[in-house]
Amino acid sequence: MANVGGYGVCHIFVIKEKYFENKKCPQGIYYMKSIRWKLVFMYLSLVFIVLILTGSIIIISTQTAEKNQIREELRQCAIYIDEQVIEQYDSRYFQESLENLSAISSSFQNVSGNIINPDGQTIASSSAKKNTEIPTFTSSAVIAALSGKDSFADSDRNVAADGSVTRMMSYAYPITNDDGTVRYVVFVRMDVEEMYTSIARTTRTIIVAMLIALAFTALLGLLFANTITAPIAVLTRKAKLMAKGRLEQKVAVKSDDEIGQLTRSFNTMARELKKSVSQMEEQRNKLEIVLMNxxxxxxxxxxxxxxxxxxxxxxxxxxxxxxxxxxxxxxxxxxxxxxxxxxxxxxxxxxxxxxxxxxxxxxxxxxxxxxxxxxxxxxxxxITKHRQLDNMRQEFVANVSHEIGTPLTTIKGYTELLLDGAIDDQTVAVDFLKEINIAADRMKVLRDDLLDLSRFDTNVNKLNKEEVDLVELASGCVRQNIIVAENKKQKITFTPPNKVMLIYADVGRVNQVITNIMSNAMKYSDEGTTIEVKVIEKRTTYDLSIKDHGIGMPEEAIGRIFDRFYRVDKARSRAMGGNGLGLAIAKEIMDSHNGVIEVYSELGKGTTMVLRFPKSSIIRY
Missing domain, CATH: 3.30.450.20 (PAS domain)
Incomplete structure (x- = not known):
């Protein structure tokens, strides 16, 4: 691993589903963040440890068994030399006898036998050739045998004439006298290079088998881990989609284990979450609609x-x-x-x-x-309407007070005059009483109008509706007002159509409306003018129009003439006996008949009032 700028550049495999990401880190640390690879790593580690332990036991057991077998062979060879050479021959013939024994016995094919005297000198050796020097041995096994104990040596080395070194196993067997002193030591050696070579081959075989086993283990581990992590990966992907707002997620349940239980819990959570979000969205929409409206x-x-x-x-x-x-x-x-x-x-x-x-x-x-x-x-x-209503209330109270105050002042003034002595003059007293009576009548009219409006406001004003001919009703109103018009040198024109025009109405109330409008037309028109009355049939209504050629109204007054106590010309209205409630009552009456009053006026040219009644065949009230 190379160092760059004092930091080691290492590959950190961040395994998320199916990709690796290379990163730099200050230390060469191996990070594995995927559960799949953690499981594989743990599985491989466990198998590797088992294989190492098993292989080690096999190798050690094999090596131990081989060494024990060689030791047994060396012991048998030493005993055989004792029995066939030392016990049978004099020491002068040990060399020859040993050579003959090595030649005829198959046990000595890889074994060299040696006889050593108590002084440590080798007096016979099966490996010594004629005219060659008999080797001297300083093995620890020989030293131990000279002290009267048989001993093995597993780490002896034999150096050949060409300098090659061969690993040997040795065994020294002491032959003692009756008093326990050592007479000879039989020292046998065996070449174990082939054993170590065999053990090395076995070790290599085991290592190859371990590697193959680990490869298969890794494959099986991946498959096994995938059975666990694949559903988790699906759940993770679905959870990410849910985090983006796509709540209609569902994962197929493919097992009954913990993963299956987790999947069921996820599906339940997704379903409940979608339901909760839907309810919250519904409540939010309701709140939004309420707020917006x-x-x-x-x-x-x-x-x-x-x-x-x-x-x-x-x-x-x-x-x-x-x-x-x-x-x-x-x-x-x-x-x-x-x-x-x-x-x-x-x-x-x-x-x-x-x-x-x-x-x-x-x-x-x-x-x-x-x-x-x-x-x-x-x-x-x-609070504009509240302010307006408050202003109207204040204005209403002021208007009522004024309308009541004027006749009250008249009554009180004439009454005081009568009390002061004017009653003694019968002519003056009668005139004063007539003025008092007129003022009282004005108060009675005002009271009746206010009661009418109050009944309409509280919907307690009962109407006696019936089917009536509007043409006949209009003709009657014209006849009632024609004398008043003549007194003012005015003229009312009305040409009744030759057709019955039925409406469903309260005769008295409609007559009140028509009379009020005709009265206003005559009041606000000069002498010699004409009041035109017409009844016209429309598709769904019968229209009664009353047109005068009087003083008219400014445009800004048209929208307010139905307000209570409103007068266009207050001085002229009071002089003519008006209290500003007639048109307000007329509108209430027309509204109760599902009718409409329309006003067309031009200042200085006159006013046209249109009463529009629904046809009796169209609606019943």
């Missing part, structure tokens, strides 16, 4: 003031552009200071948007997680 504006900002949610109403209420929305911008727009806002407080402020004619109530609600403020929710409530 709320009439109140809702904005949510995170702790950095970045907008994270806004609904449709918020856009409409403060006319904002989401490109530039943030909390700082909103606070500046609404002129609000939230520096003192804490997680447990709610800041509220009413905002008058005079430019757009709106009144908005803004509530700033901080939300916190573990006592740390994580953002602010802003709720905008349009």
């Amino acid at each position: 709320m009439t109140d504006g809702v904005l949510a900002f995170d702790e950095r003031g970045t907008l994270i949610h806004i609904n449709r109403a918020a856009y409409d209420l403060i006319d904002i552009d989401d490109v530039k929305i943030n909390l700082k911008w909103l606070l500046e727009k609404l002129d609000i200071d939230l520096t003192s806002l804490s997680p447990n407080t709610i800041y509220e402020k009413n905002i008058d948007d005079e430019e757009n004619g709106r009144y908005i109530s803004a509530a700033f609600i901080p939300y916190a997680v573990q006592k740390k403020m994580n953002g602010i929710i802003v709720v905008l409530h349009d």
Whole structure:
């Protein structure tokens, strides 16, 4: 392994499913992060240890058995020399006898026999040739035998004339006298080079067998590990897909073991997770729909003031552009200071948007997680209608007070005059009482109109509806008002169509509406003008139009003439006895008949009021 810049460059095999990744590390460490290869490594390690132990035992056992067999052969040879040479011959004939014995006995093919006297000198040797010097032995086995103990030597070496060295095993067998002293030592040696060569071949065979076994073990280990890791790899892949939002994952169960149980648990988890996410998504969608369709504006900002949610109403209420929305911008727009806002407080402020004619109530609600403020929710409530209703209420109270105050002042003034003595003058008293009566009538009319409106507001005003001819009804109203018109030197024109036009209505109430509109037409028209009344049939309605050529109305007043107590010309209306409730009552009556009042007017040229009634054949009320 080469060192570069003081660091060793090593291959780290990061095994994830089916790929390797080369990396650099400061030390040559082998990392294996895959369960598959960990299992294979453990399996190979276990088998390798077993094979090493088994091979070692076999080799040691074989070597031990071979050595024991050679030792036994050497012992037998030594005893044979003792019996056939030393016991049979004189020491002068030991050499010759030993040579003859080696020649005729098969036991001495690889064994050399030697006889040594008590002084350690070799007096006979089967390996000595004629005219050659008999070798001298200094083996530890010989030394031990000279002291009276037989001994083996497994590590002797024999150096040949050509310098080659041969491994030998030796055995020294002492032959003693009756008193225990050593007479001779029989020293036999055997060439064991072939044994060691055989053991080496056996060792090589065992090593080759171990390598083959390890190869097969690795293959089987991979197959075995794959049965465990393949389902895990599938589960990992499916889990990654689920992490990306694809929750419809399912893994086939192929076994009943722990992996199968894990797979079943994964499928159950995926199913429950999908169900939970679906429920959460459904709840989120519901909440989103609720927020988006709320009439109140809702904005949510995170702790950095970045907008994270806004609904449709918020856009409409403060006319904002989401490109530039943030909390700082909103606070500046609404002129609000939230520096003192804490997680447990709610800041509220009413905002008058005079430019757009709106009144908005803004509530700033901080939300916190573990006592740390994580953002602010802003709720905008349009209180324009409430303001308008409040203003209308105030105006209504003021108008009622004024309408009641005028006749009351008249009554009180004339009453005081009568009490002060005017009652004594019968003519004056009668005139005063007539004025008091007129003022009381005005108060009664006002009370009746207010009661009518109240009944319509509370839906307790009962209508006696029936099928009635609109043409006949209009003709009756014209006849009732024609005398009033003549007194003002005005003219009412009406040409009844030769057709029955049936509507489903309360005769009295419809007559009240027509009379009120005709009365207004005559009031606000000059002498010598004409009031035109027409009844026209449309596809689904019958339209009754009343057109005058009076003073008319400005365009901005048309949308308000049905408001209670509203008058275009207040001074003229009061002078003519109007209280501003007639058209409001007329609209309520038309609404209760599913009808419509339409107004067309031009200042200085006159006004046309159209009463549109549904046909009786179209609808029943």
